[in-house]
Amino acid sequence: MALAAARRLLLHAGSRLGRREAVDGARRFANKRVLVETEGPAVMKLRNPPVNSLSLECLTEFTISLEKLENDKSIRGVILTSECPGIFSAGLDLLEMYGRNPAHYAEYWKNVQELWLRLYTSNMILVSAINGASPAGGCLLALCCDYRVMADNPKYTIGLNESLLGIVAPFWFKDMYVNTIGHREAERALQLGTLFSPAEALKVGVVDEVVPEDQVHSKARSVMTKWLAIPDHSRQLTKNMMRKATADNLIKQREADIQNFTSFISKDSIQKSLHMYLEKLKQKKG
Numbered sequence: 001m002a003l004a005a006a007r008r009l010l011l012h013a014g015s016r017l018g019r020r021e022a023v024d025g026a027r028r029f030a031n032k033r034v035l036v037e038t039e040g041p042a043v044m045k046l047r048n049p050p051v052n053s054l055s056l057e058c059l060t061e062f063t064i065s066l067e068k069l070e071n072d073k074s075i076r077g078v079i080l081t082s083e084c085p086g087i088f089s090a091g092l093d094l095l096e097m098y099g100r101n102p103a104h105y106a107e108y109w110k111n112v113q114e115l116w117l118r119l120y121t122s123n124m125i126l127v128s129a130i131n132g133a134s135p136a137g138g139c140l141l142a143l144c145c146d147y148r149v150m151a152d153n154p155k156y157t158i159g160l161n162e163s164l165l166g167i168v169a170p171f172w173f174k175d176m177y178v179n180t181i182g183h184r185e186a187e188r189a190l191q192l193g194t195l196f197s198p199a200e201a202l203k204v205g206v207v208d209e210v211v212p213e214d215q216v217h218s219k220a221r222s223v224m225t226k227w228l229a230i231p232d233h234s235r236q237l238t239k240n241m242m243r244k245a246t247a248d249n250l251i252k253q254r255e256a257d258i259q260n261f262t263s264f265i266s267k268d269s270i271q272k273s274l275h276m277y278l279e280k281l282k283q284k285k286g
């Protein structure tokens with residue numbers, strides 16, 4: 001209830017801010033964690049430092065920004081990228097899944113589902129400019145896009161690495177992975193929790209193109225120009241034909257998926273795995 005009210009407030013605040021910035025001449029709107037520029041091809045920048053983890057607030061602001069873009073009929077495509085140096089997104093926020101209560105887990109998961117459904121079934125053209133590390137939920141965001149351009153920096157990796165954390169990618173993450181890289185590659189990468197270098201990601205099909213780091217944005221823009229040349233109605237119907245079954249698979253069992261996530265993540269053994277993983281992240285800093 002409190003979260004729904006917060007969402008309404010954010011939506012209201014977001015649209016006020018959007019109007020004010022538009023009056024200033026810069027066609028952009030922003031909330032704290034997502035900046036959207038609508039001059040030229042629309043660009044959505046995640047800015048939730050240090051690592052663009054998808055906290056509940058970040059998910060909410062992302063979903064609201066997307067909703068606003070979908071409602072603006074002049075926007076046909078969006079480039080998704082990051083403002084955090086070296087990080088596209090560290091994925092779901094581990095602190096939303098660790099040490100909380102079942103009601104929180106359920107609320108969080110509902111918002112993860114919501115963002116995924118909106119992104120994956122968006123009528124807009126989505127191109128990701130992957131300018132940094134993109135594990136798990138970060139990879140999920142990229143996989144929702146129609147085209148993925150990644151920076152050629154071997155320090156940046158991408159993939160669904162959930163099994164390394166002692167957790168399991170849900171069936172709809174898996175479905176999208178299979179749709180993108182095929183069953184055999186997905187089966188292997190999911191079990192091993194593979195984080196692919198840009199070159200490997202290109203080879204296996206996790207990304208469509210790898211370019212020098214300073215060209216990621218210009219390449220994403222030129223890809224967008226090419227896609228914008230296709231009539232919307234035929235592209236949208238085709239996208240819908242390709243993606244509907246995968247989205248419907250979640251839509252028909254959303255509540256059961258929330259229950260499943262909540263009971264899985266609440267288990268002592270899973271909480272212990274997450275604790276160990278968080279400790280490992282801390283120790284890495286030394």
Ligand SMILES: CC/C=C\CCC/C=C/C(=O)SCCNC(=O)CCNC(=O)[C@H](O)C(C)(C)COP(=O)(O)OP(=O)(O)OC[C@H]1O[C@@H](n2cnc3c(N)ncnc32)[C@H](O)[C@@H]1OP(=O)(O)O
Pocket residue numbers: 050051053087089090091092093094095133135136137138161162165167168169170260261264265278281282284285
């Ligand atoms: C039935 C279904 C059940 C479950 C399904 C759940 C599906 C889950 C999907 C997910 O997305 S889980 C998240 C997976 N993400 C990761 O494994 C990434 C972990 N992070 C990293 O590998 C690195 O942080 C990095 C993204 C490569 C960046 O490295 P860098 O050296 O630049 O930063 P550092 O590691 O020092 O991190 C800074 C700071 O941020 C915290 N952090 C990192 N990732 C997350 C995260 N995903 N959530 C929350 N917090 C995160 C990290 O602990 C550091 O915090 P500190 O400064 O307080 O120590």
